Amino acid sequence: MDKAQEKDYFESLISLEYNFTAGSATTRFLEAIAKGNIVGQKCPKCGAVYVPPRGSCPRDGVPTLEEIQLPDYGCIESFTVVHIPIPGNPIEPPFVSAMIRLDGANISFLHLIQEIALEDIRIGMRVKAVWKPETEWTTSLENIKWFKPTGEVDINPESLKFISS
Amino acid sequence: MKRIGIVGYSQNKIKRDAGSANEVELIMPVVHKVLETTNLTQSHIDFTCSGSCDYLQGAAFAFVEGLNAIQTYPPIKESHVEMDAAWALYESYLRILSGEAEIALVYGFGKSSPGNLDQIMSLQLDPYYVAPLSPDRVNLAGLQANSMMKAGILTREEMYLAISAASRNGLNNPNAIKIDNPSWDEYLMGEIVSSPLTKFDCSPVSDGASAMIIATEDACEKFNLSPVWIDKIGHQVDSANLGFRDLTQVKPVSDLLEKFKIDLSSIDVIESHTQFSHEVVLLSKIFNCSIEEINPSGGPLVGNVMMAAGLDAIGHTFEKLQNHSAKTGLAHAASGPCLQQNLLAYLRCDS
Known part of the structure; x- marks a missing residue:
């Protein structure tokens, strides 16, 4: 009996492919960093600056539309x-x-x-x-x-x- | 028992592909809208519950990211179901009944366009006996349609009628995807996806999000909200083993209807979570209404956002009662292969 026949199970790997999108805010961050710039986003309510930005302030639940150039x-x-x-x-x-x-x-x-x-x-x-x-x-x-x-x-x-x- | 009502509902315009927008960017507008229409803020919300599927995003705990869309400071009480948001509504309903909350926010979201939806849904099957065979969701739906045809309770004419009705009703639903209504000949020549289902029989892959707010009678009075009462709500699940089930029936729905003891002929509007044309036929028979009467919104055949479409059936029913075009409504949500798990909500206006 060869090795393969000794197995009483077989492996069946599942792979899924996704067309990932970073989201509009993170996309703008990535486009900026390709030019050597670091861009954050500021919350209009609490003023917190997020980098990398995700497009929202998780504290206040509002979109962070203002972009801030960071050092x-x-x-x-x-x-x-x-x-x-x-x-x-x-x-x-x-x-x-x-x-x-x-x-x-x-x-x-x-x-x-x-x-x-x-x-x-x-x-x-x-x-x-x-x-x-x-x-x-x-x-x-x-x-x-x-x-x-x-x-x-x-x-x-x-x-x-x-x-x- | 404490009376609990739906006070607001909001849905994004459903898209086949939301493009670069991520889930947070889909959820935020509907949550803001539902808060705005009810004149409430997150500080009024005692409990927040979401429904989504991490496999759609392809990342473990992806639902946590969804919370970026809502105000979480000061800290909030929240929960999540890896199911349609209709079950997030059910959890919220129970939390309110138990006295834990007065007002709850529910949201559901799904962006299905980035992956292969049929393959992804296969991973929700029983992992020991069914998932390794990799039947996709359309294969399983085809199995059910076939069983119905063999039992003599489904014809191609009825399936075509369901598609035409959905396409026609969808025209009055601004959030629906516009679906071309095929001619009878085009339908018969339609490309078979999984026999007997053609591409016309399947709901479109959809991206979107929806949100709903429910509240107790006391909270409605306090905040001047106009509720549509959730008079009865319940859910029931059939066996995960397809071989144990009679696919020509939806036993959980029949059982729930029996428990609800409602006169089906007195119901003004029925919205059902029917993702395939034969499911429309099957459910309309159980609900004792015609194929044209069910799903005045068009139903999932004109926009089927995974993990939100069940909540949408409840939301569309709510809207009809809220604008007084109906007095009583029945909403149905489903989960699992071949209508395995089902939730019914019977909604009623104050007369």
Whole structure:
């Protein structure tokens, strides 16, 4: 008996294909980042700036129509040291994944921190984007390779609360 | 028992393909509209419940993203059903009955255009015995239509009548998709999707969202709302094993009608969640009305938003009673293959 016949079951994988749409707000963000610009959206009620924008303020349930140009620098809101390799991920562990809060934004997004010793990374540390060469830019936040420290004075983590109400 | 009524309903114009708009962008307008028409704000809502299917978006917990469309601060009480929003309405109804809430917001949404809807719905089948065979939803509907034909309770003429009526009624429904009414010859020559169903017999793949607000009698008085009462509501499910079922009947619907003890001849408007022409024929027989009478909105054959079409049947019935063109209405929502699970809501105006 060969190996295939020994099996008393068979594997039947199901795959589904989707034509994914990011939504109009996120589409505009992705088109801007393809040109090296970071665009957030501001809530008309609470004034919070979201990046990447999803087209709505989940606090107030209203569309965020006003677009805000944001800088490519900010600070580390939170971070973790990754020791376990992720299949398909080209980065060798250990590396740092951090929540980056850009100046002028009210929420953070996940990105990498490089060009610094792991043990020196801390919450509140000022960081700046390191971009890929312009010829490699696409409609992706991966146009930014990683963030690196700027050497400026840290931000007080208390000031990173979502919004003062 | 506490009286609970529907006080508002809003539906997007149904599209075959909503393009780049995502689910949040589909939900937000209907939620805003239903709040606006009832003169309420999210702060008046004690309980929020949604109905959707994560497989349509192709992402686990995708329904959580839908909450971006509503005001969630200060924190709200909310829940979700991985079903048609008619069942979100049912959960909200029970929450109100239990005293947990006075006013509830219900919404349902579905964007079916990005994926292969027939394949996606197959994944909702019983995972051990049926899903591995991969019958798609039209195959199963064809099975039911065939059973009906063999039992002598369905003809191509009746199916054609259902399509013509839907296409005609759809013209009066501004949110419906415009469906060409085929000639009898065109219908007979129509491309077979799954015998005996042609493409004309199947509802169109649709994108959209709907929202509804329900409230207790006390809340209606307090906020000056004009309710259409949910006089009776219930749901029942048939076996998940297709072999155990008699597909020529919809036992849950018949059982619910018996429990409701309503005189079918006294009902002014019936909206039914019938996604295929033979389902229109089957349900119209159970509801003891003609094929032309059922679904004055056109029904799912002119716009079938997954996870909202059942709520829409209730919403369309509500609208007819709210504008006083009817006094009593029966709405039907369905879930699962071949009308497996069914919900009925009997609505009534104050006389």
